[in-house]
Amino acid sequence: MAGRGRVSGSSVVALCVLLVALVACGGRTAADPVLAEVRRVLDRRAAAVLDHDRAAYARTGTAAGFDNLSAVPLAAWSYRVTDVDRTGDTAVADVELDYRVDGYDRGPVTAGRTVRLSRDGADGAWSVDSDRPAEESGQQPWDQGAVRVVRGEHSLVLGVGQSAGALRGFADLADRAVPAVPDVWDGDWARRVVVLVPRSLEGMAGLLGSPASSYRGIAAVTTGETGGRERAPADRVIVNPDAYGLLGALGKQVVLTHETTHVATRAHTTRATPLWLSEGYADWVGYRATDPSPSRAAPELARAVSGGRVPGRLPTDEDFGFTGEADELAEAYEGGWLACRMIADQWGEDRLHAFYRAVGAHDERAGAAEDAMNEVLGTTPEEFTARWRAYLRTEFD
Missing domain, CATH: 3.10.450.50 (Nuclear Transport Factor 2; Chain: A,)
Incomplete structure (x- = not known):
């Protein structure tokens, strides 16, 4: 019979759609x-x-x-x-x-x-x-052993190989950190944090899926997706108990407040935000309550400036690499903190918050900080860098 071997055009389309529906990735x-x-x-x-x-x-x-x-x-x-x-x-x-x-x-x-x-x-x-x-991929806490849970007023601490008393100490620090952030950052965030405390540096590295050498000397990090204006990422503050245990009471509080600031600002921290701004702002919030002298809080940068080595530029993202020299990493954090501190001192805290949001509102890194400097601070990158270098000389004089 004529036409029995023929398939109309519409039937071919339907057949192809059916095949696409049936075949998954890899065949x-x-x-x-x-x-x-x-x-x-x-x-x-x-x-x-x-x-x-x-x-x-x-x-x-x-x-x-x-x-x-x-x-x-x-x-x-x-x-x-x-x-x-x-x-x-x-x-x-x-x-x-x-x-x-x-x-x-x-x-x-x-x-x-x-x-x-x-x-x-x-x-x-x-x-x-x-x-x-x-x-x-990184481990989850339960991959490393039995998880002990301690609840705080604003925090949940999940620990492996840690005593209940030690975890309670982290919850107390986090409970003081969370209310400190809204004092300066009026953003929409959960106002709660989840803190992971593994047994050791190696446990921290396992949670992050990276070599332990990458985090030696780093007290804590915060994980979570940046650019969450349309998303609500789940952040985790992950502690390196080896390095964290070497800090004094003030240092421990500053670190938890710093990491909590990352959680709070996550929705406005995007790929357009340079690390000198995100890390510097978190340090600024962490230090704000005590406002220590720059020589005390930024010893590496103080030594450099006092020795006549004033940085010629703001820290780059590469300067914050955990695999570099410890003093260079410290200088990067200290430089970012003093850049944000300068904005708060010379333009006011409200301008600092507005600048952070304006930078993160850009879709791309190129031009983000430059445009925000012009729109919010009324300056240029060249003028801003010159003011920052002069600020360092003044603060470390």
């Missing part, structure tokens, strides 16, 4: 039974986590790690399977874990995981053999 079809079964297993596993049901969790495979996270208050926990590589009765799944801590996270933490599974020969059911951080 795996959405209807692949292994992919579907792995998703079902992980969905049951996620439900067991939220229900605090250890028996149900164990029925999906290994129960390793369940007790480690049992104290963490969770509002959400889900897995998204992006790929499955099956070999006979074993499979490796690339998974994204999304979770939120109840009462603290507006948006989820997303972590890459590698889940290994095997199939029981008797009933053919798939079960989880291991669930570990994906390559180049």
